[in-house]
Amino acid sequence: MQKTFDIPRELMTEEELLQPGMLSCQGCGASLAMKLALKGLGERTVVVIPACCWTIINGVYPYSALQVPVIHVPFETAAVSASGVRAALDARGEKDVVVMAWAGDGGTFDIGIQSLSGAAERNDDILYVCYDNEAYMNTGIQRSSATPVGAWTTTTPAGSIKEEPKKDIEEIMLAHHIPYMATASVAYPDDMYMKFKKVRHITGTKFIHLLSPCPPGWRIDPSKSVQITRMATQAKVFPIYEVRRWRFSKKRGRLEESWKYTINIYPDRELSVKEYMKAQGRFQQITEEMLHDVQERVDRKWDELIRKADGRPLTPNE
Amino acid sequence: MKQVIKGNIAVSHGVKLCRVKVISAYPITPQTTIVEELSEMCASGELDAKFIKVESEHSAMAGVVGSSSAGVRSFTATSSQGLLLMHEVLHWAAGARLPIVLANVNRAVGPGWNIWADQTDSLSQRDTGLIQIYCESNQEVLDSVIMSYKLAEKVSLPVMLTYDAFFLSHTSEIVDIPEIEQADEFLPPYNPEFRIDINNPRSFGGMIGPDYYFEERYVMHKDALEALEYYQQVCKDFKEIFGREYDICEEYRTGDAEVIVVAAGTITSVTRIAVDRLREEGKKVGLMKLRIFRPVPVERWRKVLGNAAKVVVMDRNLTAGLGGVFASEIQAALYPIENKPMVYPVIAGLGGRDVTPDDVEGIINYALSNDEPTDVPLFWGLKE
Ligand SMILES: Cc1ncc(C[n+]2csc(CCOP(=O)(O)OP(=O)(O)O)c2C)c(N)n1
Ligand code: SF4
Ligand SMILES: [Mg+2]
Numbered sequence: 289m290q291k292t293f294d295i296p297r298e299l300m301t302e303e304e305l306l307q308p309g310m311l312s313c314q315g316c317g318a319s320l321a322m323k324l325a326l327k328g329l330g331e332r333t334v335v336v337i338p339a340c341c342w343t344i345i346n347g348v349y350p351y352s353a354l355q356v357p358v359i360h361v362p363f364e365t366a367a368v369s370a371s372g373v374r375a376a377l378d379a380r381g382e383k384d385v386v387v388m389a390w391a392g393d394g395g396t397f398d399i400g401i402q403s404l405s406g407a408a409e410r411n412d413d414i415l416y417v418c419y420d421n422e423a424y425m426n427t428g429i430q431r432s433s434a435t436p437v438g439a440w441t442t443t444t445p446a447g448s449i450k451e452e453p454k455k456d457i458e459e460i461m462l463a464h465h466i467p468y469m470a471t472a473s474v475a476y477p478d479d480m481y482m483k484f485k486k487v488r489h490i491t492g493t494k495f496i497h498l499l500s501p502c503p504p505g506w507r508i509d510p511s512k513s514v515q516i517t518r519m520a521t522q523a524k525v526f527p528i529y530e531v532r533r534w535r536f537s538k539k540r541g542r543l544e545e546s547w548k549y550t551i552n553i554y555p556d557r558e559l560s561v562k563e564y565m566k567a568q569g570r571f572q573q574i575t576e577e578m579l580h581d582v583q584e585r586v587d588r589k590w591d592e593l594i595r596k597a598d599g600r601p602l603t604p605n606e
Numbered sequence: 607m608k609q610v611i612k613g614n615i616a617v618s619h620g621v622k623l624c625r626v627k628v629i630s631a632y633p634i635t636p637q638t639t640i641v642e643e644l645s646e647m648c649a650s651g652e653l654d655a656k657f658i659k660v661e662s663e664h665s666a667m668a669g670v671v672g673s674s675s676a677g678v679r680s681f682t683a684t685s686s687q688g689l690l691l692m693h694e695v696l697h698w699a700a701g702a703r704l705p706i707v708l709a710n711v712n713r714a715v716g717p718g719w720n721i722w723a724d725q726t727d728s729l730s731q732r733d734t735g736l737i738q739i740y741c742e743s744n745q746e747v748l749d750s751v752i753m754s755y756k757l758a759e760k761v762s763l764p765v766m767l768t769y770d771a772f773f774l775s776h777t778s779e780i781v782d783i784p785e786i787e788q789a790d791e792f793l794p795p796y797n798p799e800f801r802i803d804i805n806n807p808r809s810f811g812g813m814i815g816p817d818y819y820f821e822e823r824y825v826m827h828k829d830a831l832e833a834l835e836y837y838q839q840v841c842k843d844f845k846e847i848f849g850r851e852y853d854i855c856e857e858y859r860t861g862d863a864e865v866i867v868v869a870a871g872t873i874t875s876v877t878r879i880a881v882d883r884l885r886e887e888g889k890k891v892g893l894m895k896l897r898i899f900r901p902v903p904v905e906r907w908r909k910v911l912g913n914a915a916k917v918v919v920m921d922r923n924l925t926a927g928l929g930g931v932f933a934s935e936i937q938a939a940l941y942p943i944e945n946k947p948m949v950y951p952v953i954a955g956l957g958g959r960d961v962t963p964d965d966v967e968g969i970i971n972y973a974l975s976n977d978e979p980t981d982v983p984l985f986w987g988l989k990e
Contacts, residue, residue: 375656
């Protein structure tokens with residue numbers, strides 16, 4: 289039988305930092321992702337949450353589902369609020385505590401991109417996680433600049449579905465010279481866990497982009513959310529990779545700025561964009577032409593990615 | 607130690623004396639030299655603070671919301687457009703009960719671009735929950751920074767101290783800079799009961815329903831009122847250590863005054879001169895200088911103004927369609943009084959237009975010679 293995951297023991301045995309009582313919908317990727325992220329990070333973590341579904345998920349006063357300190361902040365301020373917490377913890381000598389901004393795609397790609405850009409340019413020592421469910425879900429499924437071509441939302445209704453491609457947030461973040469950028473998803477929990485474990489030891493701005501399934505927003509069955517998220521990677525719509533900045537130059541004997549791309553997941557089966565999209569209610573209006581364009585874009589990006597990852601495709605067993 | 611310094615430098619000295627740990631600010635004329643001076647202090651090690659060089663005022667305020675939530679003394683400064691950009695986060699800081707101190711240089715709001723003195727910027731933030739303190743001199747600016755932290759940390763509310771563009775921000779005056787030992791004695795290290803604490807995880811500022819929100823805001827209101835009481839204690843303690851006297855508001859020759867001028871900021875200095883001149887002519891006039899404007903010291907205003915026949919309110923600010931903010935609030939405060947004074951609302955000096963002692967004399971004479979105001983408000987010095 290083909291081995292799908294290598295789930296680390298800790299994933300199943302360690303204490304849960306996300307407790308029962310949290311308020312997400314069934315099949316929500318955002319809550320599952322938080323659970324995995326905190327497993328990787330551990331309890332010495334502060335979570336900074338701007339307006340998004342997680343505002344609700346964490347519970348209503350006086351309850352809090354997370355067993356780590358949480359601060360809720362205005363919608364567009366996740367990154368800089370985290371920078372502020374970081375500065376204060378540094379002043380208090382608590383340098384080992386990780387400050388994690390945890391924002392949706394709206395809070396990241398759109399309204400929060402200014403403060404995120406500021407924090408990344410300053411290389412503030414924070415972890416910024418965008419759980420990307422590809423629309424404003426909290427306010428009832430409106431388009432964001434992370435909404436993909438062909439998707440229905442309440443502001444891109446039938447008859448005027450989204451035509452503009454999704455912003456390339458990975459490249460935007462890499463253009464800030466940050467030390468670490470990765471993508472991950474709940475469909476590959478082992479990979480995700482390892483990444484959150486790793487970033488604890490990287491100083492500077494770390495950015496993790498999570499594809500985060502949302503059953504009501506994607507018009508999918510809650511029981512299928514992990515499976516469909518995996519299909520996104522199998523269709524190469526959402527490649528799972530990471531990029532480290534700086535590399536040791538043997539020639540000059542010092543660290544030099546360069547980017548090391550690693551593709552972490554080579555899908556066990558390959559799917560077309562169409563297969564991925566047609567599995568979801570939100571893409572039912574997509575045209576053949578759009579599908580064709582998206583497929584081309586996806587193929588081109590994947591080729592680029594392979595080239596960047598040292599110019600050779602790795603085999604799944606490597 | 608006495609030095610001749612500008613208002614912005616006075617602020618920086620105040621921040622240093624308070625041993626602020628996190629600063630996050632963004633430059634805007636005429637606040638810029640505060641940012642520059644504090645950057646220098648942080649770079650040289652003179653001030654052991656982390657300066658977050660943010661990309662906007664919105665982020666400046668959000669940054670100190672983050673740092674203050676983690677229990678560290680935090681400071682920011684801005685002016686005009688910058689303060690307006692902060693608006694959302696000002697409400698947030700107050701609602702989160704964070705004792706941040708913000709120095710605002712009062713500057714006109716665009717369009718068109720006008721960098722000169724005008725109090726519309728800070729007054730347009732009067733509903734945010736920040737305590738507001740108006741300063742008249744560079745000494746008062748420095749002292750107010752120190753007193754503001756004491757007040758803010760006691761009542762868990764942010765304080766905005768504010769002073770006029772250029773008339774103070776860029777004008778040099780003699781300022782007695784206190785010793786750090788004095789400041790330490792006055793202001794103990796900040797150690798809040800609640801903060802982001804890794805050993806005591808809590809959630810701050812999350813969802814709160816109708817069941818609790820109402821009471822939570824009531825408590826905030828009560829605490830704001832308590833700030834008024836406590837401010838008097840702060841002033842007393844301050845006098846003991848530093849020797850200088852401050853109060854909720856300042857009364858100047860008001861005892862037997864028939865006409866009292868109400869003013870805030872640098873207009874109070876010229877008003878004092880005008881009052882003296884008119885007193886020499888035997889006219890019974892006085893001045894009430896506004897200092898703390900949020901919370902509103904209603905009782906005190908009533909006490910000071912209640913026996914006057916006429917009250918002239920000088921507003922270097924404008925709410926189009928209403929008039930001056932100070933006048934409207936003074937009128938509201940005086941409303942329940944029997945035989946209340948006649949109020950003469952005056953708009954003067956918008957956008958940095960000079961207001962001289964002659965102007966104030968003219969305004970007082972206008973009030974003296976009219977049984978009631980001819981125009982509400984009177985735009986003093988309006989060109990035809
Ligand atoms: C300044 C401001 N504008 C608008 C809102 C309303 N609002 C709250 S959450 C949200 C959308 C969040 O979308 P996203 O960041 O993608 O998170 P999701 O809800 O999808 O988890 C909006 C528009 C707000 N809280 N603040
Ligand atoms: S709307 Fe979507 S993202 Fe929000 S809680 Fe429900 S499933 Fe999760
Ligand atoms: Mg979203």
